[in-house]
Amino acid sequence: MTSRLHAYTVKRLMRIVVSVLLLIALTGLLSWLTVRAFTIQNIVVDAPLMSIELDKKRFGKNLLFLPTSKLREELLENYPLLSDVRFEKKYPGTLIVHLIRRETFAVLVSEGVSYAIDAHGLVLGGTESNETRYPVLTFRCGALAIGSTVPCKGVRASLDFLNNLNVSEFPARMQEKDSVSIHAIRGDTNIFLPQTGDLSAKADTLQTITEGFRIKGTLPTVIDLRFEKPIITN
Numbered sequence: 001m002t003s004r005l006h007a008y009t010v011k012r013l014m015r016i017v018v019s020v021l022l023l024i025a026l027t028g029l030l031s032w033l034t035v036r037a038f039t040i041q042n043i044v045v046d047a048p049l050m051s052i053e054l055d056k057k058r059f060g061k062n063l064l065f066l067p068t069s070k071l072r073e074e075l076l077e078n079y080p081l082l083s084d085v086r087f088e089k090k091y092p093g094t095l096i097v098h099l100i101r102r103e104t105f106a107v108l109v110s111e112g113v114s115y116a117i118d119a120h121g122l123v124l125g126g127t128e129s130n131e132t133r134y135p136v137l138t139f140r141c142g143a144l145a146i147g148s149t150v151p152c153k154g155v156r157a158s159l160d161f162l163n164n165l166n167v168s169e170f171p172a173r174m175q176e177k178d179s180v181s182i183h184a185i186r187g188d189t190n191i192f193l194p195q196t197g198d199l200s201a202k203a204d205t206l207q208t209i210t211e212g213f214r215i216k217g218t219l220p221t222v223i224d225l226r227f228e229k230p231i232i233t234n
Contacts, residue, residue, distance in 0.1 A: 123150065
C-alpha cells in the first residue's frame with residue numbers, strides 16, 4: 001500500500017514538473033516569437049514639404065511596445081513647425097511616421113522679406129509676397145527666424161481679427177497705418193482697426209455691417225472700427 005502511494009506521489013510530482021517545464025518553454029517561445037515577429041525592421045518618414053532627419057534609435061525595437069504618446073510629445077517639442085505626428089504600424093515590422101506640417105495662414109512682409117506664418121504667428125519659412133491665396137500682412141517686425149513667433153503686436157492683432165472672420169471675408173492686405181492702427185483692404189473697402197482691444201468683437205461687427213450692406217447691393221468704401229461705434233462712409 002505504501003509503495004503504491006509512493007509511486008502515485010512520484011508520478012504526480014513528475015506530471016507537475018513536466019507541466020511547469022512545458023509552460024516555461026511555451027512562454028519563452030511566445031516571447032521569442034513576439035520579439036522576432038514584431039521587431040521594427042523599417043522606419044519610413046512621411047514628411048511632405050519638409051526635410052527632417054529623425055533619430056531612429058529613439059523608436060525602440062518592437063512595434064507592440066512603441067511609446068507613441070511620449071514620442072509624439074518629443075517630436076512636437078523638438079520640431080515647432082509640426083502641428084501633429086501620427087504613427088502607422090504595418091505588421092510585421094514596418095513603422096511609418098507621418099509628420100504633419102503647420103498650415104500657412106497668412107504671408108507677412110517685414111523689411112522687404114516675405115514669410116509664411118500660421119494662424120498663431122509662427123514663422124514657417126520664406127514665401128512670395130504676391131501669394132494670392134493668403135492675406136498679406138505688412139508690418140515692420142525686423143528679420144525673423146524660422147520656428148520663431150512674430151513679436152509685433154500689430155501682427156498678433158491682425159491674426160486675432162482674421163481668426164474670427166469667415167475665410168470668404170478675409171481682406172487681401174493688412175498693414176500698419178500707424179503705431180496704434182491697422183489698415184485692411186478688401187476689394188474697394190478700406191477697413192481701419194485698432195492694434196489693441198478685443199479684435200474678435202471687431203470681426204463680428206464687420207461681418208454684421210457687410211451682411212447688411214450686401215442686402216442693399218453695395219459695400220461702403222470706409223469702415224472704421226477703431227472707436228466704440230463704427231464709422232461708415234459710402
